Amino acid sequence: MATHNPDHSTTNNGAAVQLRQLKPSFSSRVKEFFIRHLQVFFYSLGLLSRSPFATLMTASALGIALALPAGLYVILDHARQLSGDMDSINQISLFMKKEASNEAIQATKEKLDRLPEIAQVKYINRTTALQEFQKNSGFGDALKALKENPLPDLLIVYPSLTHSAPEQIKALLVILKKLNSVERVQLDIQWLQRLHAIINIGQRGVLIIGSLLALAVLLIVGNTIRLAIENRRSEIIVTKLIGGTDSFIRRPFLYTGFWYGLLSGLIAVLLVNISLIIMNDPLAHLSSLYNNNLFSLGLMGVDISSTLLLSGCFLGLLGARIAVGKHLKDIEPK
Amino acid sequence: MIVFDQVSKRYPGGNEALLNVNFHLHPGEMAFLTGHSGAGKSTLLKLIALIERASSGRVIIGGKNLNKVGRHTLPYLRRNMGIIFQDYQLLYDRTVFDNVALPLIISGFSSREVKKRVHAALDKVGLLRFEKKYPITLSGGEQQRISIARAVVNKPALLLADEPTGNLDPELSHEIMDLFIAFHQVGVTVLIATHDIPLIKQLDKRIIQLSHGEIAHGQADQKVHTPDNNQPPFIVST
Numbered sequence: 149m150a151t152h153n154p155d156h157s158t159t160n161n162g163a164a165v166q167l168r169q170l171k172p173s174f175s176s177r178v179k180e181f182f183i184r185h186l187q188v189f190f191y192s193l194g195l196l197s198r199s200p201f202a203t204l205m206t207a208s209a210l211g212i213a214l215a216l217p218a219g220l221y222v223i224l225d226h227a228r229q230l231s232g233d234m235d236s237i238n239q240i241s242l243f244m245k246k247e248a249s250n251e252a253i254q255a256t257k258e259k260l261d262r263l264p265e266i267a268q269v270k271y272i273n274r275t276t277a278l279q280e281f282q283k284n285s286g287f288g289d290a291l292k293a294l295k296e297n298p299l300p301d302l303l304i305v306y307p308s309l310t311h312s313a314p315e316q317i318k319a320l321l322v323i324l325k326k327l328n329s330v331e332r333v334q335l336d337i338q339w340l341q342r343l344h345a346i347i348n349i350g351q352r353g354v355l356i357i358g359s360l361l362a363l364a365v366l367l368i369v370g371n372t373i374r375l376a377i378e379n380r381r382s383e384i385i386v387t388k389l390i391g392g393t394d395s396f397i398r399r400p401f402l403y404t405g406f407w408y409g410l411l412s413g414l415i416a417v418l419l420v421n422i423s424l425i426i427m428n429d430p431l432a433h434l435s436s437l438y439n440n441n442l443f444s445l446g447l448m449g450v451d452i453s454s455t456l457l458l459s460g461c462f463l464g465l466l467g468a469r470i471a472v473g474k475h476l477k478d479i480e481p482k
Numbered sequence: 483m484i485v486f487d488q489v490s491k492r493y494p495g496g497n498e499a500l501l502n503v504n505f506h507l508h509p510g511e512m513a514f515l516t517g518h519s520g521a522g523k524s525t526l527l528k529l530i531a532l533i534e535r536a537s538s539g540r541v542i543i544g545g546k547n548l549n550k551v552g553r554h555t556l557p558y559l560r561r562n563m564g565i566i567f568q569d570y571q572l573l574y575d576r577t578v579f580d581n582v583a584l585p586l587i588i589s590g591f592s593s594r595e596v597k598k599r600v601h602a603a604l605d606k607v608g609l610l611r612f613e614k615k616y617p618i619t620l621s622g623g624e625q626q627r628i629s630i631a632r633a634v635v636n637k638p639a640l641l642l643a644d645e646p647t648g649n650l651d652p653e654l655s656h657e658i659m660d661l662f663i664a665f666h667q668v669g670v671t672v673l674i675a676t677h678d679i680p681l682i683k684q685l686d687k688r689i690i691q692l693s694h695g696e697i698a699h700g701q702a703d704q705k706v707h708t709p710d711n712n713q714p715p716f717i718v719s720t
Contacts, residue, residue, distance in 0.1 A: 171589065172589060172590050172591045172592070172595065176591065176595075177589075179592070180590040180591065180592055184587070382573070383573055385571070386573055386584070387584065388557070388560075389533075389560065389565055389571065390561070390584060390585045390588065390632070391558065391562075391589075392557060392584075393554075393557045393558075393588075394554075394557075396557075396588055480533070481533045482533070
């Protein structure tokens with residue numbers, strides 16, 4: 149290369165150096181902005197896939213942290229729906245006197261059937277009740293040792309929908325208590341209130357566990373991104389030296405956090421669904437023992453799944469943003 | 483292009499790296515910065531590149547007072563400078579092409595433009611045939627030429643180099659100097675810190691000599707107030 153060649157610039161027209169800095173046009177910069185975003189989006193995924201085992205381990209830890217509160221929520225949600233369905237079923241049990249004859253019970257039933265407040269009356273014969281109890285409770289042999297049937301005859305009264313307000317039920321209870329052959333009247337609603345209370349406690353518990361595990365996700369992502377930043381320290385310094393803005397340097401790390409979040413969300417959805425499938429059979433058996441076919445967990449709904457994925461992405465991004473904001477400032481050219 | 487006005491730099495711990503430095507480098511000028519180790523050459527370059535900030539006084543680059551440049555405008559200022567280091571500062575997990583392309587990608591050029599300009603810059607330093615290689619497979623002189631290609635690829639108005647020939651033998655050093663002179667000849671302002679006195683003595687360019695943080699030779703004799711003042715360059719050739 150000639151040292152003092154005055155014609156030097158003409159031999160290098162492609163790289164002729166001008167005094168004014170070269171700037172791309174505005175439209176080019178806007179277009180490139182989106183193209184670069186897209187490139188970094190997939191570039192960061194490519195970086196993760198270069199070390200699939202490490203990526204999968206981190207994402208699994210995150211996935212488990214997300215799956216735990218999500219699974220509990222799904223179960224609670226089902227319990228809440230179930231109890232919600234039962235809210236309208238006010239049923240009143242009439243335990244009949246032992247000495248009451250079959251005829252007297254039939255007469256009472258017919259009388260009640262005629263009342264407008266009552267939709268339906270179901271008669272459960274004490275002998276039938278005992279047989280069912282022997283069959284289902286597992287105490288069959290022990291019960292056979294009893295000399296006489298300890299169970300009373302039972303009338304189950306279903307108030308009509310137009311008369312199911314609390315005051316109307318109270319008034320109905322007064323009428324029912326006055327009936328001759330009735331020993332005791334029981335409104336089967338207390339257990340429902342208790343169930344509601346338990347579900348409320350459960351919901352608080354899920355909220356607490358969920359918040360703690362969301363924090364854990366933030367910390368894990370933050371730490372992972374911190375390590376990634378440390379690994380690429382020289383690249384960050386060089387980029388800063390040649391005029392890379394903070395947001396340019398931040399971008400790949402934010403997308404890495406996003407990918408971790410999305411991946412962990414997917415793993416969590418998978419884990420919860422596997423758990424539900426494992427639990428469905430025994431639950432179906434349990435509910436059949438209660439003569440109740442309502443209770444089946446099924447799979448996760450689309451709404452809960454997408455919420456889980458979105459919160460995974462959000463937590464991943466947030467954790468990465470916090471880590472990047474904290475650690476990028478520490479890396480400056482020296 | 484570069485104005486130092488009563489600039490001092492004190493590092494934490496009380497080490498005075500620069501003391502009341504005044505000098506003025508005109509647009510298109512080429513100058514060498516010399517002095518013993520620890521005289522403040524690197525500190526002076528770092529103040530220009532905003533890697534360090536002056537403790538007192540003003541540094542004005544292209545009309546911009548660097549005291550007033552904040553964290554967010556700093557990157558855009560650096561895009562106007564090409565900086566070259568003794569240790570090249572290349573990214574060894576990327577190809578030569580990707581290394582040189584980085585400043586253009588940061589500025590948001592289209593891939594077509596990037597390709598065109600990277601090729602032009604690599605052609606200029608004579609290493610176009612290495613574009614797909616990784617820097618680690620190249621010699622020191624070649625790596626330094628790549629870092630020069632990266633520094634000039636977006637055609638900055640100012641080139642700064644800190645001991646660019648520090649790791650190279652005399653012949654390679656000459657080649658690198660020839661490149662800087664070529665850029666100077668097409669109008670780029672060039673400031674090079676070096677202690678290779680025999681090399682620069684042949685070149686008949688302005689030499690600013692630092693000694694214990696102060697300018698020993700090569701300072702403008704009158705105080706400079708504005709970057710726009712059009713006084714002729716005051717050149718002391720030794």
